[in-house]
Amino acid sequence: MIVLSGAIGAGKSSLATVLSEHLGTEAFYEQVDNNPVLPLFYKDPKKYAFLLQIYFLNKRFESIKKAMVQDNNVLDRSIYEDSLFFHMNADMGRATPQEVKVYDELLANMMQELPYAAAKKAPDLLVHLDISYDTMIHRIEKRGRSYEQPEQDPTLPEYYHNLLSRYDGWYDEYDYSPKMKIDGDKYDFVENPEDRKKVLELIDEQLRVRGTLD
Numbered sequence: 001m002i003v004l005s006g007a008i009g010a011g012k013s014s015l016a017t018v019l020s021e022h023l024g025t026e027a028f029y030e031q032v033d034n035n036p037v038l039p040l041f042y043k044d045p046k047k048y049a050f051l052l053q054i055y056f057l058n059k060r061f062e063s064i065k066k067a068m069v070q071d072n073n074v075l076d077r078s079i080y081e082d083s084l085f086f087h088m089n090a091d092m093g094r095a096t097p098q099e100v101k102v103y104d105e106l107l108a109n110m111m112q113e114l115p116y117a118a119a120k121k122a123p124d125l126l127v128h129l130d131i132s133y134d135t136m137i138h139r140i141e142k143r144g145r146s147y148e149q150p151e152q153d154p155t156l157p158e159y160y161h162n163l164l165s166r167y168d169g170w171y172d173e174y175d176y177s178p179k180m181k182i183d184g185d186k187y188d189f190v191e192n193p194e195d196r197k198k199v200l201e202l203i204d205e206q207l208r209v210r211g212t213l214d
């Protein structure tokens with residue numbers, strides 16, 4: 001299983017589609033437009049941060065179990081990033097220490113089950129999409145989910161800045177599997193065929209080194 005990571009709007013879902021079509025495998029997408037808790041969270045983060053986290057944890061675990069049955073299936077966000085989101089929200093006072101403890105223990109407990117539930121403990125490769133703040137805002141606007149737009153909520157720019165800065169340290173410390181970084185500002189793999197080809201070549205190269213692509 002290949003797992004994609006990156007901030008909101010980094011291009012994970014888009015790359016999941018492109019990459020799975022290229023490899024002839026299946027893509028597994030995060031529940032967003034049909035996620036009933038996400039708009040509630042953006043409206044009242046303090047009330048819904050914990051519920052949203054449990055929602056994502058449950059859905060993510062379900063996707064991992066399905067995705068891990070075949071080597072190069074693609075998952076559009078890692079379960080480890082959910083924890084980054086939740087800890088950031090907790091540090092902002094949107095979750096209590098007790099909720100953080102329950103979440104951390106539940107996550108650890110569920111991860112211990114992975115080798116039995118999915119025959120593997122970790123992804124074969126993490127592909128991280130690295131983007132700047134300007135790119136992030138541009139893509140969020142381009143996609144147009146109303147509750148993510150900075151003009152809806154003046155606290156969102158700071159939330160997005162914090163998220164991006166946490167991602168830097170998160171990627172450096174990530175050691176659950178082999179990893180690689182793609183410059184998401186540089187490559188437009190959505191609309192530019194040359195860029196798409198280059199990004200796919202970079203990923204193929206890593207998959208060959210890891211032995212999951214001939």
Ligand SMILES: Nc1ncnc2c1ncn2[C@@H]1O[C@H](COP(=O)(O)OP(=O)(O)O)[C@@H](O)[C@H]1O
Pocket residue numbers: 006007008009010011012013014015076139140142143184187188189190191
């Ligand atoms: N590399 C890219 N170059 C240009 N546009 C992109 C790129 N990646 C994503 N986009 C566009 O940005 C928006 C967000 O992309 P999406 O794949 O939904 O991001 P994510 O799943 O990481 O939140 C979409 O409108 C998509 O078409």
Ligand SMILES: Nc1nc2c(ncn2[C@H]2C[C@H](O)[C@@H](COP(=O)(O)O)O2)c(=O)[nH]1
Pocket residue numbers: 006007008009010012030032038041049052053056077081082083085086089148
């Ligand atoms: N509070 C949290 N929010 C999360 C988490 N995982 C995703 N999200 C939010 C961020 C976006 O608004 C939306 C979808 O993310 P994309 O990056 O796929 O656009 O969901 C989380 O764990 N906690």
